[in-house]
Amino acid sequence: MFELDLRSRLPIYEQLVEKIKDLIINNVLKPDEKLPTVRELASELTVNPNTVQKAYRELEHLGFIYSVPGKGNFVREVAPEHNTARLQALENELSRIINEMLYLGTSPEEIDAQINALLPKDKGGNSNDSSPEG
Amino acid sequence: MFELDLRSRLPIYEQLVEKIKDLIINNVLKPDEKLPTVRELASELTVNPNTVQKAYRELEHLGFIYSVPGKGNFVREVAPEHNTARLQALENELSRIINEMLYLGTSPEEIDAQINALLPKDKGGNSNDSSPEG
Amino acid sequence: MFELDLRSRLPIYEQLVEKIKDLIINNVLKPDEKLPTVRELASELTVNPNTVQKAYRELEHLGFIYSVPGKGNFVREVAPEHNTARLQALENELSRIINEMLYLGTSPEEIDAQINALLPKDKGGNSNDSSPEG
Amino acid sequence: MFELDLRSRLPIYEQLVEKIKDLIINNVLKPDEKLPTVRELASELTVNPNTVQKAYRELEHLGFIYSVPGKGNFVREVAPEHNTARLQALENELSRIINEMLYLGTSPEEIDAQINALLPKDKGGNSNDSSPEG
DNA sequence: GTGGTCTAGACCACG
DNA sequence: GTGGTCTAGACCACA
Structure with a gap:
């Protein structure tokens, strides 16, 4: 999906936010598309699930995704x-x-x-x- | 001179770096002009002198100011x-x-x-x- | 690991920078190898952790090491x-x-x-x- | 005679030591030649006489000049x-x-x-x- | 537990 | 009086 720079000064969760934001902005991830689960993405990137969770929560706060408890996280249409x-x-x-x-x-x-x-x-x-x- | 946001996520010393960088870039502070002393600025902003010191040191690393021990800190001309x-x-x-x-x-x-x-x-x-x- | 001269004119943190730089240059510390933690080295040398921190930050500025918050400090490959x-x-x-x-x-x-x-x-x-x- | 860099991190008196040392090493100042008096050099370089005095004392300690009270400072032949x-x-x-x-x-x-x-x-x-x- | 930031307060070198 | 260094000790973000 993408790569992280573990040496960067930027916290991993912020790198995640930026990468996913980019995928949404460039329409790679489309509105209402389902994002990988926290566990999936965490194991794929070999980072702590808490880190992915934090990134998703931040993306939700920024208005780029929405979370459906029990279902997963989904791309949100641009919110005016x-x-x-x-x-x-x-x-x-x-x-x-x-x-x-x-x-x-x-x-x-x-x-x-x-x-x-x-x-x-x-x-x-x-x-x-x-x-x-x- | 300017204000700090003590509640910000950005460390105080980085806010200082940004603010002073802006003043230099926008020619409010001119080449070879003397900056406030570490202690002056610290007391004016009610932060610790070490914090101002750290910001000044960072600005020096970035090439925006130079420091003359015993004299003060001064705006540096743009270093190509x-x-x-x-x-x-x-x-x-x-x-x-x-x-x-x-x-x-x-x-x-x-x-x-x-x-x-x-x-x-x-x-x-x-x-x-x-x-x-x- | 090495010794400091507390009576020297050179600040402690600069002695640290020089010593560690030497270890990197002479390949005693190898690329991506982990340096001692700030606290470890501070207690081993009986200096203040802030002093070690300052030396590490300076080495980072000089391009000899990189820092991963929460993980540690690591030797950087030579940066051209x-x-x-x-x-x-x-x-x-x-x-x-x-x-x-x-x-x-x-x-x-x-x-x-x-x-x-x-x-x-x-x-x-x-x-x-x-x-x-x- | 020479110029100082008032913006340098090197203390002025150390710059003086280096410059005069260079003149002696390169035989511009010859053995037993008289150096400018402290006051002369200080006024020529527009620095504090104490600073020149300190440089001369350091050069004497390094073995490059010798001082004759009431007479002045002179270049010393290389002392084995x-x-x-x-x-x-x-x-x-x-x-x-x-x-x-x-x-x-x-x-x-x-x-x-x-x-x-x-x-x-x-x-x-x-x-x-x-x-x-x- | 790691690095990072910040405070409070002391001392020193320089000019 | 200036910048610079250092200590002691506290708190926070990150993983």
Whole structure:
């Protein structure tokens, strides 16, 4: 499914949260799909079941999954009520990162180019055109 | 100068690192400017001097300040040798954030607009220049 | 394991850094091997655990060990990204030392001989190999 | 005469010791030559006279200069009695540095080449190297 | 039980 | 008076 870095400073349960969050965001795990049980995932990753349990509880708190007692844990459709606060936090992070990149010498043009490479471009409506050849 | 959240999960010394880093990046603290002494800042924030000391030491490791024993701590000019690895980390964070914003429903156009608002415009008026008039 | 000079001008934690660095460099402590716990080493050397902690943190910054909270501290494989600046510093030290040895009357031939004694010989017999028989 | 780095972690008086030691070793300051007075040097470098005084006392202790009360400080000819202990210390440093360079990936051949570049080659009696001109 | 953080308070080197 | 080091002892998060 994925790998953990046991040497990382990040606690294992936080790594788990990030990995599973990524799978949900990138639609690998689809809405209402069942996640592995705590025991399954724990034995597969050879970590303590308590650690997986903690990650699942955190994901539930973040609004990415829901738990049905006796049934298991399932992917939750994106919940609008969580969005505003979360988006505000993300925008703050975004601002912090951009400022630090500028401070370290990355040019505004380069930052803009990097971000446009990350954004999907399947629509025609883009205001400032990126150079077509390259 | 700024405030700490003593209830936060982030250790106090890391909050200090982030806050001071921000002040340096945003040019509130200028190169070679003297930071508050360890004891001053500790008493102002009502934390232990060792905690401030630890934050200052970390900022020194990160290349943001330098310490002159017996004199004080001072803002360091941006050190290019620290940049490459740091920029790579920032780009990874950037990617993660953009993906999560897209997942939460922010349109690519809106993200692009937000980021352009964060970047300095080289087209015309420069807003954050040092004000020439008194 | 080793001894400290409590009367030395060098801070205890820096002596610790040097000693452990030496053990790693000379392959006494091998990659991914577990170091003594903070408390073990502190009690063995009769110094404060915080002092050992500080040394371990510094070794982590220098890229010699990595720390897994709740598990322990472990020897890190040599990290190439730290090398360039460090090698430059070592070459400067080398130059300083050679010049002072020459000043004090050591002949170039003798210096050359001493250094060749320190370098591994790729000509024939290898003395410090791991013993092939168990 | 020379410059100090006021931002360095090295105490100013130690920087002074190193700089003057270098001048003596490289024969810029010759035996029995008079050094600047404490006040002169202090005002030239804009440091505290106590700092210069401390450096001179340290140089005297190291055997590089001698002090004549009421007259000044003078360069001392190399004193053999200081050599043995000092040379032992230098050889230890040498060993430490070479081992660390090897650990960081520098090949024995490269180390040998670097050191030979530092050694004078004005004599013909060199055992293992090809010195082209005499 | 591990590393990590924090406090309180002492002492030292430096300039 | 500054930063730096060290001790003693407490509490917390993680696995």
